[in-house]
Structures are given as C-alpha cells and as structure tokens.
Amino acid sequence: MKAVVTVMLKPGVLDPQGKAIGQALQHLGFDNVGEVRAGKRIELDLTETDPARARAQAEEMARKLLANTVIERFEIAVE
Amino acid sequence: MKAVVTVMLKPGVLDPQGKAIGQALQHLGFDNVGEVRAGKRIELDLTETDPARARAQAEEMARKLLANTVIERFEIAVE
Amino acid sequence: MSTVDAALARSFGLNDEEYARVLAIQGRTPTLTELGIFSVMWSEHCSYKSSRIWLKELPTEAPWVIHGPGENAGVVDIGDGLAAVFKMESHNHPSFIEPYQGAATGVGGILRDVFTMGARPVANLNALRFGDPQHPRTRAVVDGVVRGIGGYGNCVGVPTVGGEVNFHPAFNGNPLVNAMTVGIAPKDRIFLSAAAGVGNPVVYVGSKTGRDGIHGATMASAEFGQDSEEKRPTVQVGDPFTEKLLIEACLELMATDAIVAIQDMGAAGLTSSSVEMAGKGGVGIALDLDAVPQREAGMTAYEMMLSESQERMLIVLRPEREAVARAIFAKWELDFSVIGRLTDTGRIVVRHQGRVEADIALAPLAEQAPLYRRPTAPTPAPPPLGAVADPAGLGAALRRLLACPDLCSRAWIYDQYDATVGGQTVKRPGAADAAVVRIEGHARALALTTDCTPRYCAADAEAGGAQAVAEAWRNLTAVGARPLAITDNLNFGNPEKPAVMGQFAAAIRGMAAACRALDFPVVSGNVSLYNETEGRAILPTPAIGGLGVLDDAAQAVGIALRPGLDLVLLGATAGHLGQSLWLREIAGHEAGPPPPVDLAAERRTGDFVRARILAGAVAACHDVADGGLLVAVAEMALTGDVGARLRAGPDEVPPVAFWFGEDQGRYVLAVADAPALLAAAAAAGVPARLLGTSGGAGLTLPGGETISVTELRQAHARFLPAWMAAGET
Amino acid sequence: MKAGIIIFPGINRERDMAIALERSLGRKPRMIWHREEDLGGLDLIVIPGGFSYGDYLRCGAMAAHSPVMAAVRAHAARGGYVLGVCNGFQILTEAGMLPGALLRNASLRFLAMDCHLRVERADTVFTHRYQRGQVFRAPLAHGDGNYFADAATLDRLEGEGLVALRYATPQGESTAAANPNGSARNIAGILSPDLRILGLMPHPEDLVDPLLGGEDGRPLFDGLAEARVA
Ligand SMILES: Nc1ncnc2c1ncn2[C@@H]1O[C@H](COP(=O)(O)OP(=O)(O)O)[C@@H](O)[C@H]1O
Ligand SMILES: [Mg+2]
Secondary structure, three states: OEEEEEEEEOOOOOOHHHHHHHHHHHHOOOOOEEEEEEEEEEEEEEOOOOHHHHHHHHHHHHHHHHOOOOOEEEEEEEO | OEEEEEEEEOOOOOOHHHHHHHHHHHHOOOOOEEEEEEEEEEEEEEOOOOHHHHHHHHHHHHHHHHOOOOOEEEEEEEO | OOOOOHHHHHHOOOOHHHHHHHHHHHOOOOOHHHHHHHHHHOOHHHHOOOOHHHHOOOOOOOOOEEEOEOEOOEEEEEEOOEEEEEEEEEOHHHHHHOHHHHHHHHHHHHHHHHHOOOOEEEEEEEEEEEOOOOOOOHHHHHHHHHHHHHHHHHHHOOOEEEEEEEEOHHHOOOOEEEEEEEEEEEOOOOOOOOOOOOOOEEEEEEOOEOOEOOOOHHHHOOOOOOOHHHHOOEOOOOOHHHHHHHHHHHHHHHOOOOEEEEEEOOOOHHHHHHHHHHHHHOOEEEEEHHHOOEOOOOOOHHHHHHOOOOOEEEEEEOHHHHHHHHHHHHHOOOEEEEEEEEEOOOEEEEEEOOEEEEEEEHHHHHHOOOOOOOOOOOOOOOOOOOOOOOOOOHHHHHHHHHHOOOOOOOHHHHOOOOOOOOOOEEEOOOOOOOEEEEOOOOOOEEEEEEEOOHHHHHHOHHHHHHHHHHHHHHHHHHOOOEEEEEEEEEEOOOOOOHHHHHHHHHHHHHHHHHHHHOOOOEEEEEEEOOOEEOOEEOOOEEEEEEEEEEOOHHHOOOOOOOOOOEEEEEOOOOOOOOOOHHHHHHHOOOOOOOOOOOHHHHHHHHHHHHHHHHOOOOOEEEEOOOOHHHHHHHHHHHHHOOOEEEOOOOOOOOHHHHHHOOOOOOEEEEEOOHHHHHHHHHHHOOOEEEEEEEOOOEEEOOOOOEEEHHHHHHHHHHHHHHHHHHHHO | OOEEEEEOOOEOOHHHHHHHHHHHHOOOOEEEEOOOOOOOOOOEEEEOOEOHHHHOOOOOHHHHOOOHHHHHHHHHHOOOEEEEEOHHHHHHHHOOOOOOEEEOOOOOOOEEEEEEEEEOOOOOOOOOOOOOOOEEEEEEEEOOOEEEOOHHHHHHHHHOOOEEEEEEOOOOOOOOOOOOOOOHHHEEEEEOOOOOEEEEOOOHHHOOEHHHOEOOOHHHHHHHHHOOOO
C-alpha cells in the first residue's frame, strides 16, 4: 500500500517559506493570492496490505520521526 | 477557494531526502517500508471562486514559480 | 533496438571520420553500448581533442611538483612531509539548466577528484561569471548557483574560503561555474588511478546508479518506446550527505593497505573510470553490470555505462583485503559491490544479463582517439586608447566604482558559505587577497586564490592569459605566501571557430610565459569549450586557481588598514586606462588594449613584497587590481574600518589615470616605517611611492575631498543585497 | 573533566570541537561513534555541528532518534553535562531534551558570519568564565537557527532564567538588527532546568585561537575545564 504523510506547520508557527512564496507570487502579478502555507509531503511504499494497519503504521512513523509535533501537525492518507 | 499544489521530483531524478528518510525509518525498526519519496505541499488561498479558473491560476503559479519543472512535476487540487 | 550506423553515431557526437575509425578498431558494427563508450571517450570533454595540442605548451614541472596534469588532481610538496592536492573544474552548462543542482554537483565532482587521491579536502573556492544583472534570468542563476555551492559545501563540511564573481552580458546565456577544491595528504600516501594485478577485484562504492545525465543523444534514438518520458535523461541531483560519508569511508580505507588504485566516477561515469584505470595500468577489465547497485528498474548496459549519477567511486582492491574494505563501507552505510576483475586481455569486456554488451581493445580506444589541430585566427589587436575625458572627478568615480556589480562587496555571497568549518581558516573571504587556511596540527598554511579578468582576455587573449596567472601569483604573494603552482579552468567558445581557437592558443601562450617567468607551473586543470548561446561566445575566461604556502600561518597579512601607518605603492604606474573598469563604468566604453604584464618586473616586485612581509615589516598589503589604485586603498580602508589621507600622484600621470589605471604588478603596503621601505625598494630596483597616511574616519582624496568610510561602506555594500531582494519580494 | 564528542553520520564540526576542548581541557576528548551505547566515565558529552543524516527531513530529526541518544539521556539524568552546538542544539530539541524547535532562518538563506552574544547568566558551568551582560563574538553557520517556542514556553524559559545567550549588538543591546535568523526574543542558547544541558546555535569552538580571529569562545571551554564533576 501507499501511505501519504502530509506535514504542515501548526497554526501560530511562523511560516517564512509560505510568506516568501506569497510575496513572490504577488510580485509575479498574481494579486488574488491570500495566505500561502508551505509544507511537506512524504510518500511511503508499505508492504502492508491492510489499509487500517497501513494507516496506523504511517501514523506511528509520523509521530516518531516524520513530524515534529512541537511545531508541526500531520495528516495521513492511505491509497 | 483553496488550491493545493503538490510538487514531487520527476521519476528517475535522485531523491536524497526520500532515500535518507527511508533509511532512518528502517533504523527505527519500520522494516516494511519500501521506497520513500519526499516532496512539497503548498496551500494557496485564492480570492477566485470559480474552480476551473482557480485551477488554471494555480497551474500557472506552479509552472512559473512553485515547481522547478526541470526536475519536478506538480499536481493541483482545488477545494 | 535502434540500428547502429553513421547517422546514430553523428547523433552521439561522433563525426563520420571518427565513426569510420570505430568500425576499423572493432572490425564490425559496434553494439549500442560500444558506440556509447566510444562517443563519450572521444567527446571533447573526455578526450581534449581540440585542446590537447595546445595544453602541451604549458609548463608543468618544478622541483616541488609531485604529480602534474594527468592524474585526478595536481599534487605539490608543501613541506612537513605533506602534499597539497588541488584542481578546478567547470559545471557551466548544468548550472545554466538547473543552477542549484548544477553548481552543487560541480562542487561534489571536484571534491571527489581530490579525495580520490587520498587527500582530505580542506578548502573550496569558486570562480563565477554571470550575465548582465539587467538580464531577466541572471538573478535566478546567481541565486541558484550561490545556494547550490553553499548547500553542497556547507553540508560536506569543507569550508568555502574564496573565489571571484564577474558580471558581463556575454555570460547571459552561458554562466561560468568553476569550482576548485584543495586537499591535504601525507606526501608518501598519494593514491593513483592506474589499475594493476590481474584478477584483482574491481569494486563499486557510493550511491546507486540511476539514469542521471545520460548522453542526451539517447533521446534522439528510436530505442525507447512510449515510456521515453520516463527514461528521459535527467538532471543530476547532488547528495552532499552521501558525499560526506564517501569522503570519510574512502579516507578510512586509504589508511589501510587495501587499495591498489582508485578513481572517482565523474563525467561518463563507469565508462571513463573503468577505461582510464585499466588503460593507465595496461591491463584489461571485465565488468558484470548485474552487480552494479541500481536505483531504477530495467536499466540497460548502455544506460549504466553512461550514467553520470553522483557520489560514486571505482576501486581496485588487493583481493585479501576485500573484507576489510567491505566492513568500512558497511559502517558508513554505502553501497559496496564487486562488479568486475582485472584481466590480462587489454580489453574492456562488459557483460549484462549473460550477454556481452561491449568488448573493446583499450589501447586503440586511447591511442586512436581523435586529436585536432583546429584552425586558428588571431583577434585583431584593439587600437590604442586615445585621450579620454574625465566626466566625474575622483570622488564621484570612486563612489560609483565601489557600488558597481564587478567591484561591490561580495559579502552577500560569501555570507552563505561556511568559511570556518574545520577550525583552520586564518583569512576568511574579504580579509585578504588570498584565503589562508592553516594545516591542522601544523604551523604551516596554504594560501589560495582564483583569478581571471575576462575583459582583458577578450581584448588580447595572450596578455589576458599572462595577466590571470600573474594576478594569482600576486594575490598569493600579497598575503606573504610562496606561490607554488596553479590549476586552470579554460572556458572558451566553440573550438571549431578559428577566432575562438585563436583566443585559446593565445591565452595558453600568455599563461605559459607567465608560469615560466614566475616558476608557477600548471599541475591540473580543465577545459570547457562550446560555451556559446545562439552563436555568440562568452568572453574567453582562462580561470586560474593559485596555491601557495606559508611556513608559519602567523606571518600572513590581510588587507585591513590600521590607523597611524604609511601607505606605500610598489610597482610602476603609467596610468593604463584601456579595458579598465573606470573606462567602462565612468567613461562608458569598453576599449583599448588591456594593461601589459611585465613579467620580470612582476617577479622583482612580488619577491620584494614577500620578503618584507616575511620580515614582519608589513601591517597590511593589497594588490592593485580591478578598479585601480584608489579602489584598492578604499578596500583596505573599508576592511580595516579606518580612513586615510592621500597625497597627489606624480605630475606626469593625469589624476584619473594614476588613481584608476589598472597597471599590473602593483601592491599597496601599509607600514610603520615608510622611509625604510622606500630605501629598501630603491635598493632592489622596485618603484615605490608614498601615497599617504592612515587614520581618521574618512578617506581624504588628493584634492581635499573627504568621503567617510561609512559612506563608502554604504556604496560598497548595497548592490547585491538590493538587487537580489528586488527579485525576492 | 572527561569529555566525549558524539559523531553522527554527516556531523562535520567534530574536529573543531575537539581542538577547542583539548586546548582548554588539556586532553583529547573521546570521539564517540553514534552506534556506541556506553558513555560511562564521561563528565561532558558534546554534540557538535554539521548535517547529521544530511538534515534532509528536519535538522537533527534523524539523529535525535538514534540509539546513542538514550545513553545521552541517561548521562544527563546521572547529572552529567551536555553541550549541543548548532546541529547539536537542533538534535537536543528534536530529542525533547531542550524545549522548542529551530526553524528555517527568517531570510530563508544559510548564514555564515560572526554574531555577538550577550551572556544572560554567568552562574552556570558553561558560562561562569564570562560576566553576566558580557558580549562576546562567535561565528555562526546555519540554515535553521530560528529558535521557536510557544509563548508559554518562552515565558517559562525567561522566568526560570534558562536563556543562556542572546543575539545582541556589540554594545549589548538585543535588537532586531542584531538577530541574524529571526529567533524568538533573540534567543541564541538555552539551558535545561538543572543547568546541565546547554544548546546554542553559534560556534564558540571556532574562535579559540588568536590566529583565527580571536579567543572569544575560549572562556566557555576554560569554564568547563574547571567545572566540578558530579
Ligand atoms: N564566489 C566566491 N566565493 C567565495 N568567496 C568569494 C567569491 N567571490 C569573491 N570572494 C571573495 O571576496 C573577496 C573579494 O573578492 P574580489 O573582489 O574578487 O577579490 P580580488 O580583488 O582579490 O580578486 C575575496 O576574499 C574573494 O575570495
Ligand atoms: Mg586580488
């Protein structure tokens, strides 16, 4: 199975990268852009075939390593 | 509307980040992890209300700035 | 499978005559893999077919040279039983396509050339030429290249200590990224690439092989079906973390007696490394590609042989040491695989999935490689520069010159490079004419610089070639170092154009003369041709990387002025304004001949300056280069954060020519005892002139105008951050 | 005092640190490969700078989960000293041994330059050779040195006096202009509640030799040399 872990900064944590992208887009003339947030997407190939178990494993990986919960939150999707 | 741009390395392009994450997961004892790919997720708040137009705008932004199309490909989702 | 014929060969870059030679050597139609091997080995990049004839004219020997050109890097004896190993290499084209990765992998490649010889890399430098700042693409190229160099060098933990940057419209479509690495090894522990010992295992270590950077010609061949998108030759992505592990693992292995020969996989990866190792050793080599660590499924022999995946090395081991070597690479978590053996056949035989994919005799592959004496045409000498009016006066011109892209502060760039990692950097970027890096555990230090003035070379390639070598020698001398040797990176346009080949030959002539006069041989280098876009060539740029040594790092001097000193100019000033930055930036034209280089005077003045520095009589020293004398003094004032009061120049030289002329072979020294210096200079036959005295918070020009150091700093610091910020936000 | 330096794959300032420690402590530190688990007999454990595991996921994240970190925790629990510099600081926060996190520099660029640090507390084993309020210079070299913690954590750090070092002007003012990377409240280094763990971004170990530009970093190591071992 494939699990996708999306990691974004928590609300309240300053996101300089998102801000810089927003400014650069404005500069390029995209003036209908509001807030921009930048995060990470990690795709995992798992040998697990059961979706629930795959999700649980990905969640454990995210909690242990892929996200730093002091500053980040994560979401899991299993495909 | 919100547009989400997902940027991943093109197939065949070395992904040192994904490789290192995969190895780290193995070290943590997650031995059912195969390939790992790392990419970016960029969330854009757009003032546009028409989904098709929002998508077109996000696509232009991705092509012009958000993705480096020499080595990366991108996908757009509009919510 | 596409048909191998002359047309396919052409698309691989082999002309019909070269292909005919392939047929004769093979005695049959080559396989696709064989054609690939011939085409890369006979490419300009690997065979130096247009440049080899001329490179022979460069002097390469001196008593302190241990290995000159021909090895992965040059090796010189620096005393204390140590050797310095160094080389410079270009990554111009990749850096234009993908600035970050192009520059990053350029740094990675040159590092491997150095540690493959057993040296721990201790310093990186980079010589960069960018297009016009007004050109729409320049900013992104600068941003990506600087980030890429920093991203790789900072991560591997090798300090980036110096370099140079120019801007010129001739580089709009073709920037130059020349990276230099310097390493240190015990002089009796240098590792070479000549393979030996029939039966010895050939080992692949490092990263896995992917389809990175495979010959673009593949795309044109009909071989790939619908999935050609998937197999498209890809940009190489650098992995500095793996490189760092590779450095440590190789150095650990080199401390044992396991290695017979070792070679990095650079351009043309497995092909050039295996062919060169076996060829140099006069043995044969048999490779089994099934054993090659692969990143992607379904790779063909052709792809594996031509892949330019980064962070890989090829090693011939003593068979009884295989286990020792394997354990070291396991510790560093790097791939390690025996992919072949040395044979006594004198051939390279490549097997894949039970089939022989290539079988080529090595001797003719090397000996019958094409070699061209391409036609040359001289570039007409520029007419002498007539009288030029001074539209600005000294003060205004100084302010504008210090602020211009070619002279402004480079801090925005080098502040992104870790210059101190290693804990040995005595003179960081901006502090001295050459970077000074002490050798761990020794008093001894290396002095390092890169130099070239492309606009001089464009006006007169011979004078420009000599000037580049002389300036490198001068920059080393200005810190008190004994110049030992150079590496070069010859960046030119299309060699098939006689005018370009004429520039190339002339630049070599000039370089050779300077190397000889200054006892400053070439020990390594790189040639980068075809630097053109839309038929327009870059400015000829023979970049020089110079290396010198100081017996005691404590003797190094920098350019920072201190108060209460006399400023003395050494070397003759005729007031040469041709091709000067003043002429371009203030008078508004690029014209005239470049300043001539008087090699005998260069040597006399430099040897004198070095002796004074080593005698402890010099507080600061700066060579006079781009922008001329007043710019040199202003740079000393800026670095030391102290002003100076200057006296008028000689009556026979007009003030702008005296203060902004770019006459060569000159230094400004700050000393406590000017009379002693002037007397010694007179005795040595070195022209010397008292310029003024340091002190105060401003620079007082001969006419009486005072510009505060603060104002000079604002002018000097502004351009790069402001220009880059304008693109960011 | 017996010191050891932990080497994770990708660490690159271990030699700088060893030089600085040897200069002050008079003996070579033990170099500890990350697979070792016995840190017995050491008084001070240093995690130096570099790019452990390439810092490819988050700086310090992968090293923080390495087995040797359990031994570092045990060492700290026993009352041993721990110094984390740059990547070492990032590893300590990722491991939860110090609070907060280090985000990308506000400029989004790697920065390598000298900064000035104001000593906020001079009664710790790391800083007692400086005076409170003293300013010293140190090189920094990082892409992710922007110290972040939520307001409550910051208030607690301040309230308990656990901010060790702040970015400041040479005159000692902690202004925005003196803050190179956007760190919250100009924080450059923090302490654990028992004052035995110090994490900081800049590199005092690269300024312990007049020939290399000064000895501003030396008091930190001299101070450690004098420390009484628990
Ligand atoms: N690309 C670069 N990388 C690192 N340092 C650089 C680079 N370009 C310039 N520098 C440093 O900036 C300082 C000033 O550069 P430059 O004006 O070109 O020196 P010079 O006049 O001696 O040739 C030198 O210390 C040089 O090494
Ligand atoms: Mg110079």
